[in-house]
Amino acid sequence: MALPTETNFVSDAHLTGGFWTRNRGTILGIAALIVVIVIIPFTVSSSLMNVAVFAMIFALPAIGLSLLMGLAGQVSLGQAAFFAIGAYTHAILLTKFNLPGPVAAVIGVGGAMLVALLVGLPLMRLRGHYLALATLGLGFIVTIAVREWDFTGRTTGIYGIPRPEVFGIAISNNGYFFWFVAPFVLIGLVLAVNLTHSRAGRALSAVNDSELAAESLGVNTYALRLKVFVLSAGFAGLGGVFYAYQVGIVSPQVSEFHLSVELLLMVVIGGLASVWGALAGAVLIELLGEGLRDLIPVLIPGATGEVQLVGFGLVLILVILVLPGGLHQVVVTLYGALRRRLGRRRTPSSLTAETDTAEGTAASEDEPTATLPRVSAPLARGETILEVTGLTKRYGGVVALDDVNLTVPAGQILGLIGPNGAGKTTCFNIISGALSPTSGTVTFLGQQIAGKKPHVSAIRGLTRTFQNLQVFTSTDVVGNVYMGRYRLGRAGILRGMLGLQGAEQDANRRTAHDILASMRLSDAADVAAGSLPFGRQRMMEVCRALASEPAVLLLDEPMAGLSGQERDMLADLLRALRDAGLTIVLVEHDVGQVMSLADSVAVLDDGVLIAHGEPEVVRNDPAVMVAYLGTDVQEAESELEELV
Ligand code: ATP
Numbered sequence: 001m002a003l004p005t006e007t008n009f010v011s012d013a014h015l016t017g018g019f020w021t022r023n024r025g026t027i028l029g030i031a032a033l034i035v036v037i038v039i040i041p042f043t044v045s046s047s048l049m050n051v052a053v054f055a056m057i058f059a060l061p062a063i064g065l066s067l068l069m070g071l072a073g074q075v076s077l078g079q080a081a082f083f084a085i086g087a088y089t090h091a092i093l094l095t096k097f098n099l100p101g102p103v104a105a106v107i108g109v110g111g112a113m114l115v116a117l118l119v120g121l122p123l124m125r126l127r128g129h130y131l132a133l134a135t136l137g138l139g140f141i142v143t144i145a146v147r148e149w150d151f152t153g154r155t156t157g158i159y160g161i162p163r164p165e166v167f168g169i170a171i172s173n174n175g176y177f178f179w180f181v182a183p184f185v186l187i188g189l190v191l192a193v194n195l196t197h198s199r200a201g202r203a204l205s206a207v208n209d210s211e212l213a214a215e216s217l218g219v220n221t222y223a224l225r226l227k228v229f230v231l232s233a234g235f236a237g238l239g240g241v242f243y244a245y246q247v248g249i250v251s252p253q254v255s256e257f258h259l260s261v262e263l264l265l266m267v268v269i270g271g272l273a274s275v276w277g278a279l280a281g282a283v284l285i286e287l288l289g290e291g292l293r294d295l296i297p298v299l300i301p302g303a304t305g306e307v308q309l310v311g312f313g314l315v316l317i318l319v320i321l322v323l324p325g326g327l328h329q330v331v332v333t334l335y336g337a338l339r340r341r342l343g344r345r346r347t348p349s350s351l352t353a354e355t356d357t358a359e360g361t362a363a364s365e366d367e368p369t370a371t372l373p374r375v376s377a378p379l380a381r382g383e384t385i386l387e388v389t390g391l392t393k394r395y396g397g398v399v400a401l402d403d404v405n406l407t408v409p410a411g412q413i414l415g416l417i418g419p420n421g422a423g424k425t426t427c428f429n430i431i432s433g434a435l436s437p438t439s440g441t442v443t444f445l446g447q448q449i450a451g452k453k454p455h456v457s458a459i460r461g462l463t464r465t466f467q468n469l470q471v472f473t474s475t476d477v478v479g480n481v482y483m484g485r486y487r488l489g490r491a492g493i494l495r496g497m498l499g500l501q502g503a504e505q506d507a508n509r510r511t512a513h514d515i516l517a518s519m520r521l522s523d524a525a526d527v528a529a530g531s532l533p534f535g536r537q538r539m540m541e542v543c544r545a546l547a548s549e550p551a552v553l554l555l556d557e558p559m560a561g562l563s564g565q566e567r568d569m570l571a572d573l574l575r576a577l578r579d580a581g582l583t584i585v586l587v588e589h590d591v592g593q594v595m596s597l598a599d600s601v602a603v604l605d606d607g608v609l610i611a612h613g614e615p616e617v618v619r620n621d622p623a624v625m626v627a628y629l630g631t632d633v634q635e636a637e638s639e640l641e642e643l644v
Contacts, residue, residue, distance in 0.1 A: 022502060026193050029276065030186060037182045041175030047290070049174040055279075055286040056181045057242045062266040062278035063185075063192050064235025070272035071196055072228045073208030075128070078135030079263045081142040082112040082233035084255030086240025088146060091158040091250040101164050105241045112237025113230045120229040124222055136257070143255045157251030164245050171245075181242050185279065188235060191497040192275040198496025199489045199504075204228060206472045206483050213470035215454035216432055216463055217548055218487030222453075227493050258309050262289075265316050271328025280327050288315065372573075373515045373543075376461045376551040377581025378445060381411035385583050386431070386462070386552055391440035391450075393426050393607075400426040402607040404440070408552070413574065413584040415598030415615070417591060419627070422604040424587045425467055428554050431585075432464045433457055444552065459487050461551035465541040465558055467587070473530035477521065477540050480529045481512040484547025515543045518573060535561040542570065552583045559590045571597055595619060603627070 020027070040052055065079045090108035093099040099107070123134050146152040153159075164171045164180065171180045195201045206214040207221045215221055244250050253259075266285045270277025292311040300307060323329055379385050386408040393401040401423045408414050416424050429435035431442050433454035442450040449457045463484075472480045485508040491501045516522050519539045524532060532540060538561055545553055555574075559567045571593055574584055578599075588594045594601060594615075601618040603611040605627035611618045618624055 019502065022505075023499070026190060030190060033186060033189075037179070037186075041178055046174065049178065051286045051290050052283075053174050053178050053181065053246060055283040056178060056185050057239050057246060058263065058266065058286065059185050059279045059282040060188055060239035060242070061236035061263050062270070062282045063188050063275055064232035064239075065263050066267045066270070066272065066275045066278035067192055067195065067228055067235075068232040069267055070275070070277075071201060071208070072204045072225055074225060074229065075132040076135040076229075076232070077132050077257075077260050077264065078137075078139040078142075079232070079236050080255050080257070080259035081135075081139045082116060082236035083240040083243070083259065083263075084142050084146065084250075084252075085112040085115055085233075086237025087244040087250045087254050088152055088158065088240070089237075090241040091161050091244040092152070094162060094244075095158055095160050101245075105238075108241045108244075109234050109237040112240065113234045116230045116233030117226070120226045124226045124229060136260075139255060139257055139260055143252055143257075146255060147252045153251075155252060157249055157253075158244075159249040161244050161248045161250070163248075177246055181246075184238065184242070188238070189275060189279060190499075192278075194499040195493065195497045196275060197505075198493075198499075198501055199486065199491045200224065200227075200493045200496040202475070202479070202483055203486055205474050206486075209472040209474050210470040212434055212454070213466065213472065213544075214483070214486075216434070216458050217484055217544070218455050218458040218463075220453070220455045231493065258312075261309065261312060261316070265312055265319075268316065269319050269326050271326030271331075273325060273332075274328040277326055277328045284327075285312075288312070371514055371518070372576055372580060373518055373546040374549045375546075375577055375580050375582035376549050377411060378461065378551050379410040381581065382409045384408065385410040385445060386585070387441075387443040388427070388431065389441045389443070391427065391430060391442065392438045393423075393430060393435065394438045399607045401430070401437070401440075401604075404604070404607075404609045406602055406609065406612065408583060408585060409599075410551075410583050411578065411581050412599040413578050413586060413597055415594035415601040416585060416587045416604065417589075417594055417601060418604035421606075423607040424604055425556060426607075427604065428464060428556050428585075428587060431457075432462065432554055458548070461487075461549075462554070463487075463545045463548050463550045463552075464554035465538070465545050465556055467556040467560075469534070469537050469541060471529050471532075471537050471541070473528070475529060476526050477529050477532060478509065478512045478516060478525040480540055481515055481543045481547045482508050484515075484544040485511065487548050512543075512547055515547050516540075518546075519543050520569065535563065535566060538562060539566065539570070546577070550582065552585065553577075554585045554587075556587045557589060558586070559588055559593055567593060 041049065044052065061079050061083050065076060068074050068076055086108040089111040090104045093104035093107055094101065097104075119138055123131060123138075126134055146157075147155055166180060169176070171177050196205075203214060203219045203224055206217070207219060207224065211221050240254065243254065262285055266281035267278050268281070269284055270279070270281025288311070289308065292308045296307050296311065319326060325332070384407050388404055388406040391401050391404040392399070404423075404427065406414075416427065418424055426435065430437045430450060433449060433452050433456060436451040440450060441448055444457050444462050445460055447460065449462075472483060475483075489504060489508070491504065495501060513522065513525060516525055519542065521536065521539055521543060524536060524540075529537065529540060538558060542555065542558055545555075558570060562570065567590070574586075574597060578584060586594060586598065598615055600613060601611070601615050602609060603618060603621075603624050610627055611621045611624045613621075
């Protein structure tokens with residue numbers, strides 16, 4: 001579920017500096033929340049106290065769903081299934097096996113996560129609507145299972161669940177229960193917020209923006225999606241545990257579709273772009289539910305509880321129509337307006353698409369002096385680092401690549417040229433793993449990579465840029481480049497949730513700034529990546545790929561959309577990188593640049609490799625002239641003169 005850029009865009013300029021600077025917002029937010037949590041049981045009526053308790057309980061699955069949908073972009077209509085698994089497991093272990101509460105709770109949460117792992121293994125291969133439908137089906141299966149199974153009490157459910165005790169104190173009223181559940185919500189929020197800013201969180205967000213680009217930077221998208229799916233189920237299971245305690249009965253109602261819809265509504269109304277929104281959404285939906293419970297019998301005499309769903313449905317439609325970013329959008333808009341009013345907002349308007357003037361598109365002259373980005377040189381110059389053998393790709397009757405053989409020596413630039421439709425991008429896509437070949441092999445650093453996902457070769461140092469730009473629009477320019485550092489990091493979801501990556505994040509951010517400086521993009525660092533002019537987005541993609549310190553860099557038409565000055569700057573940078581040991585494969589329509597840059601040139605025509613050799617030799621190859629420029633050699637010769 002994609003959100004409008006302005007609501008989803010995350011500038012994390014504030015995430016640099018010491019612990020306080022990085023976490024100021026979260027610490028202040030949590031401190032304010034603690035004050036509210038302490039005060040509420042003393043101040044609100046008993047009916048509102050009930051609302052507050054259920055808001056806290058449902059905030060847990062909503063936070064999980066927010067990570068899944070807002071961060072990872074996976075729509076789930078089956079969150080209630082995991083809530084129910086947590087609730088039932090907890091209730092059964094307490095009532096039938098007399099296990100201690102904490103043990104039953106841990107098994108309840110673990111049970112929800114285990115089921116998520118088992119169903120996630122096949123489901124995480126699905127995308128978008130298909131995943132939503134599959135999770136919806138999961139909800140139905142759980143509902144029918146608990147309704148039909150004696151062990152789960154059929155329609156009656158499991159009852160007689162004892163109230164919890166903490167240090168000998170019975171949690172006997174709503175006030176105590178509120179304080180009992182609130183710390184778990186606070187901890188859950190902190191872990192979730194930390195995750196969104198972590199290496200894994202950034203990767204999830206990147207996957208949401210462009211799975212292909214994230215994969216080509218080393219992100220194993222399948223594994224990451226699966227982990228978040230399991231984590232999200234853990235949050236739901238914990239909510240189920242508290243629900244069982246609070247209500248004392250667990251019946252099939254807890255797994256039904258309407259609960260999944262309510263959870264969805266909480267996340268959407270709160271705003272998918274922030275996990276805080278899940279808590280706000282839970283409070284709002286519980287208040288709304290309470291209001292609708294009173295209002296609907298007045299409006300529709302004789303209406304049952306199910307009719308309440310109509311009200312929720314209407315609110316969902318209204319929010320999506322009027323406020324797609326939810327409450328988070330309101331807060332961001334108000335905060336932006338306030339900052340503008342206070343005159344503190346930086347507006348680098350010359351960098352935005354709307355003001356795409358000559359100054360806006362040209363590289364800035366007064367950039368700080370740049371250092372050359374680091375590259376990997378795992379082999380001695382001249383040794384074969386990448387080899388393509390018998391590569392063939394057929395699309396039905398179209399042969400996009402026909403038995404192509406290529407060797408790429410380390411520390412050199414190979415230009416791959418050919419007329420439109422010659423098969424250059426197809427060749428790139430197969431080498432990088434975006435496409436599987438019909439037959440043939442691709443060997444990178446001695447490993448066969450054809451048919452493997454892009455992250456497999458990216459982790460070993462092969463990355464690329466794209467002819468059709470793949471920008472991470474949910475972050476700023478430096479955030480895009482920063483993502484390039486992914487393959488060099490190690491921290492996973494757990495370390496991310498515990499917020500143990502501050503130093504690594506700062507170092508990566510500094511490196512990202514240095515790389516931007518090498519392409520004279522420093523002035524655009526904090527600008528939303530999606531609002532950069534086309535040419536600068538292309539340069540940003542090159543920076544992003546360089547941030548991964550690659551051994552082999554595949555550049556698909558990197559000069560397209562660049563000014564003459566920018567092309568020369570990029571060419572100089574590529575030469576310097578090659579001299580530093582980087583291997584570059586360059587697809588480019590600017591034949592003149594290719595001939596001057598490349599150590600060797602390969603020419604494709606209609607999927608067939610018709611020439612491969614030094615630029616001078618290829619330039620004078622009659623077959624190239626004919627295939628590339630026309631049917632007549634003399635006419636082609638003169639056209640080639642003009643081109644080069
Ligand atoms: P350009 O310079 O225009 O980008 P290219 O050299 O990169 O062209 P490819 O995009 O690799 O060429 O396409 C090679 C051939 O394969 C073309 O004939 C194209 O129409 C065909 N082709 C590419 N993708 C598909 C597809 N998904 N289905 C069918 N045919 C395809």
